[in-house]
Amino acid sequence: VPHSTALNNAPTAGALLAILRDERIATRATLGEKAELSRLALNQRLALLLDADLVCAAGQEPSTGGRPPIQFQFNPLAGFLIGADLGISVARIAITDLVGRVLAYAEERRLIEDGPEVTLPWVARQAESLLSGLDKKLDNVWGVGVGVPGPVEFEAGRVVSAPFMSGWDHYPIRLWFEDRFGCPAVIDKDANIMALGEHRSHWRRFDHILYVKAGTGVGCGVIAMGDLHRGANGSAGDIGHIQHRGDGEPLCRCGKTGCVEAVAGGWALVRDLRAQGIQVSTAEDVVRLAGGHDRVALQAIRRAGRVLGEVLADVVNFFNPSVVIVGGTIGQAEGELLAGIRETVYQRSLTLATKNLLVVPSALGLRAGVIGAAQLVSEAILAPGAIDQRLAAMQGRSLQESTIPMASAGS
Amino acid sequence: VPHSTALNNAPTAGALLAILRDERIATRATLGEKAELSRLALNQRLALLLDADLVCAAGQEPSTGGRPPIQFQFNPLAGFLIGADLGISVARIAITDLVGRVLAYAEERRLIEDGPEVTLPWVARQAESLLSGLDKKLDNVWGVGVGVPGPVEFEAGRVVSAPFMSGWDHYPIRLWFEDRFGCPAVIDKDANIMALGEHRSHWRRFDHILYVKAGTGVGCGVIAMGDLHRGANGSAGDIGHIQHRGDGEPLCRCGKTGCVEAVAGGWALVRDLRAQGIQVSTAEDVVRLAGGHDRVALQAIRRAGRVLGEVLADVVNFFNPSVVIVGGTIGQAEGELLAGIRETVYQRSLTLATKNLLVVPSALGLRAGVIGAAQLVSEAILAPGAIDQRLAAMQGRSLQESTIPMASAGS
Numbered sequence: 001v002p003h004s005t006a007l008n009n010a011p012t013a014g015a016l017l018a019i020l021r022d023e024r025i026a027t028r029a030t031l032g033e034k035a036e037l038s039r040l041a042l043n044q045r046l047a048l049l050l051d052a053d054l055v056c057a058a059g060q061e062p063s064t065g066g067r068p069p070i071q072f073q074f075n076p077l078a079g080f081l082i083g084a085d086l087g088i089s090v091a092r093i094a095i096t097d098l099v100g101r102v103l104a105y106a107e108e109r110r111l112i113e114d115g116p117e118v119t120l121p122w123v124a125r126q127a128e129s130l131l132s133g134l135d136k137k138l139d140n141v142w143g144v145g146v147g148v149p150g151p152v153e154f155e156a157g158r159v160v161s162a163p164f165m166s167g168w169d170h171y172p173i174r175l176w177f178e179d180r181f182g183c184p185a186v187i188d189k190d191a192n193i194m195a196l197g198e199h200r201s202h203w204r205r206f207d208h209i210l211y212v213k214a215g216t217g218v219g220c221g222v223i224a225m226g227d228l229h230r231g232a233n234g235s236a237g238d239i240g241h242i243q244h245r246g247d248g249e250p251l252c253r254c255g256k257t258g259c260v261e262a263v264a265g266g267w268a269l270v271r272d273l274r275a276q277g278i279q280v281s282t283a284e285d286v287v288r289l290a291g292g293h294d295r296v297a298l299q300a301i302r303r304a305g306r307v308l309g310e311v312l313a314d315v316v317n318f319f320n321p322s323v324v325i326v327g328g329t330i331g332q333a334e335g336e337l338l339a340g341i342r343e344t345v346y347q348r349s350l351t352l353a354t355k356n357l358l359v360v361p362s363a364l365g366l367r368a369g370v371i372g373a374a375q376l377v378s379e380a381i382l383a384p385g386a387i388d389q390r391l392a393a394m395q396g397r398s399l400q401e402s403t404i405p406m407a408s409a410g411s
Numbered sequence: 412v413p414h415s416t417a418l419n420n421a422p423t424a425g426a427l428l429a430i431l432r433d434e435r436i437a438t439r440a441t442l443g444e445k446a447e448l449s450r451l452a453l454n455q456r457l458a459l460l461l462d463a464d465l466v467c468a469a470g471q472e473p474s475t476g477g478r479p480p481i482q483f484q485f486n487p488l489a490g491f492l493i494g495a496d497l498g499i500s501v502a503r504i505a506i507t508d509l510v511g512r513v514l515a516y517a518e519e520r521r522l523i524e525d526g527p528e529v530t531l532p533w534v535a536r537q538a539e540s541l542l543s544g545l546d547k548k549l550d551n552v553w554g555v556g557v558g559v560p561g562p563v564e565f566e567a568g569r570v571v572s573a574p575f576m577s578g579w580d581h582y583p584i585r586l587w588f589e590d591r592f593g594c595p596a597v598i599d600k601d602a603n604i605m606a607l608g609e610h611r612s613h614w615r616r617f618d619h620i621l622y623v624k625a626g627t628g629v630g631c632g633v634i635a636m637g638d639l640h641r642g643a644n645g646s647a648g649d650i651g652h653i654q655h656r657g658d659g660e661p662l663c664r665c666g667k668t669g670c671v672e673a674v675a676g677g678w679a680l681v682r683d684l685r686a687q688g689i690q691v692s693t694a695e696d697v698v699r700l701a702g703g704h705d706r707v708a709l710q711a712i713r714r715a716g717r718v719l720g721e722v723l724a725d726v727v728n729f730f731n732p733s734v735v736i737v738g739g740t741i742g743q744a745e746g747e748l749l750a751g752i753r754e755t756v757y758q759r760s761l762t763l764a765t766k767n768l769l770v771v772p773s774a775l776g777l778r779a780g781v782i783g784a785a786q787l788v789s790e791a792i793l794a795p796g797a798i799d800q801r802l803a804a805m806q807g808r809s810l811q812e813s814t815i816p817m818a819s820a821g822s
Contacts, residue, residue: 138533161762208647212625222730224640225638229619229636231729231766232619232732232733233731233764236730236731238728239728239729244729314722315729318647318649318650319640319685319729320646321643349647352571353649355644356643
């Protein structure tokens with residue numbers, strides 16, 4: 001007879017949900033077998049998940065004579081997530097289901113420089129407005145994921161030393177959202193959430209991928225062994241301020257000279273086009289011109305691609321990824337930018353490192369950020385331990401609700 | 412009453428050994444509690460481990476009145492490992508205990524170009540000779556770890572596309588050793604085993620580290636989240652053939668021009684010193700000259716440090732490690748090389764990425780390779796599943812031994 005504590009190793013309700021998500025659809029019999037749970041233990045856990053609406057009945061399995069067995073599946077509409085991507089000059093926000101599928105979306109030209117005390121309340125108001133459009137309320141929100149254009153202390157959930165986010169340094173973004181929405185929030189660097197969004201949505205079968213954000217600034221999100229690599233200080237992927245050794249060495253907005261971003265960043269393209277008398281003010285303008293086949297804009301973007309290609313060639317030698325995904329505002333001018341990058345990477349990287357390397361455009365486009373932000377918080381709240389905590393809290397609440405009248409009567 | 416299959420989740424003997432190794436020393440009571448095992452289940456597993464000599468009694472705990480409880484500990488001398496580091500021009504080999512502590516060591520000037528059919532039998536003969544010096548035999552060897560100076564298909568255990576290992580391409584190194592020694596073997600790139608050796612011996616509390624091998628060639632081993640990052644094709648860490656953009660662009664032995672190695676590799680230093688009329692033929696000669704304060708050698712090494720520093724500055728921006736360890740033959744000229752590297756990395760990398768960055772000399776020196784190779788195979792053979800397999804095989808053998816006379820009699 002096994003010692004009673006051996007039961008501690010048996011799957012909890014949260015772990016059972018993870019097994020069901022792997023299976024997609026399963027009967028009681030399949031679940032009991034996969035989870036190695038007794039009928040009784042399985043039913044107890046399933047009841048909790050059904051109560052919380054996290055599991056629902058799916059279509060019936062073809063009958064083999066008797067009563068057909070009920071099929072169960074995970075219900076991603078049991079709760080909702082907020083995914084926000086706060087860029088330098090555009091803010092994007094989405095309401096998604098529990099696995100990051102977009103149900104409602106909004107974007108607006110907003111400057112990150114306005115600071116947290118203007119920006120965060122705007123996010124909250126937008127979220128509430130999108131939720132009400134879906135006929136949902138604040139307490140339907142289970143998690144908030146937010147991307148920002150600068151390095152983040154991930155555990156603390158706040159920005160550190162971001163050169164273009166004045167007013168944000170050490171502001172407690174995570175706590176602000178947790179306080180406002182009463183649910184877990186996670187904050188990460190924009191390139192990281194975009195990398196996660198692309199990986200989880202399209203490239204999950206590859207362990208090592210890079211996402212290059214070619215926007216106003218230049219950044220990179222790194223997936224190693226299937227997970228985000230943030231580095232020792234959360235600054236991993238910062239390829240925008242690697243020194244590019246070309247002819248001219250333009251001044252970067254970081255104060256150094258010759259940074260990759262000072263040649264290939266959206267703001268640098270705007271600077272270069274203006275110097276040639278072309279009226280542009282944002283990276284979006286440059287991409288629009290290129291879309292209209294403007295020769296100068298196309299050349300500028302192609303050159304940016306080559307410069308990005310040079311730094312990526314080094315990074316590919318060092319990191320040996322399977323896929324390099326190119327996104328961001330400038331990344332929307334796929335053809336020219338990718339051509340420049342591919343040309344340089346395939347020429348300069350080691351043959352072994354490029355043998356199976358894919359260099360591809362972003363599949364999620366400019367929504368990579370909001371989707372990735374939602375997926376980041378999704379993974380936190382759907383972790384078995386987090387689900388178990390939620391179920392325990394719900395049981396506590398319903399217990400409390402049923403005892404409140406008696407307690408009130410007694411006081 | 413728990414379902415019987417719940418027992419499948421209870422720790423096996425292999426898992427119990429892992430718990431004991433974490434605890435270092437433990438009584439039956441502590442082990443039972445940590446493993447959540449019944450007295451009976453614990454004793455069954457402990458008996459298997461004691462039989463295999465993997466666990467032995469340690470000193471007694473101070474008596475609390477009655478009979479003092481026996482204390483148990485892992486016995487790393489239950490078996491032995493072979494660690495080999497086959498460099499371009501020097502081969503090193505060690506016999507270690509099960510956790511990679513060196514018990515016997517030998518090195519010899521040998522050229523990797525001699526090919527596998529000359530080199531591998533030499534490794535085997537050296538190993539047997541070192542073992543007999545320890546009064547041990549071949550069947551005391553539980554695992555073989557081997558490092559080679561080129562990229563490796565890790566699962567297949569063979570070299571791929573290594574430019575300076577003619578004759579080794581696709582040679583089944585792992586199978587050769589497994590066949591010769593009748594135990595598991597693992598093969599990896601030299602910089603990887605060195606990185607692992609340094610990490611496991613001295614830097615285990617840091618998740619992200621780089622080991623730079625500054626030898627005849629230049630390579631790098633990458634530890635991400637505490638484990639080796641080999642990349643999609645096993646070529647991760649290849650910083651030697653990143654293009655250095657300096658004034659001259661010397662021809663590299665890989666056929667390209669301007670590689671880091673063509674300026675900062677040991678062979679390039681030999682070339683440069685010879686061009687100045689100094690008689691040197693190996694990287695070791697250059698380091699020896701520098702040790703005797705030869706001005707030209709010191710300047711050449713310092714310059715190599717600056718060039719390594721430039722590529723490492725980019726890599727530090729991208730990867731954001733906690734520690735950069737500098738080793739290899741040229742790395743033995745610590746002072747000059749480190750000064751050159753530090754000067755450039757701290758100047759060129761982002762402030763956030765270098766805030767807590769340590770750039771340090773190798774603690775294991777030229778033995779990092781053999782120690783790391785042994786530790787690599789150690790982790791494979793001490794994994795709970797591998798221990799359980801070994802114990803099952805031993806039980807099978809002792810069962811077979813006791814039945815052989817009867818079977819022979821019957822035939």
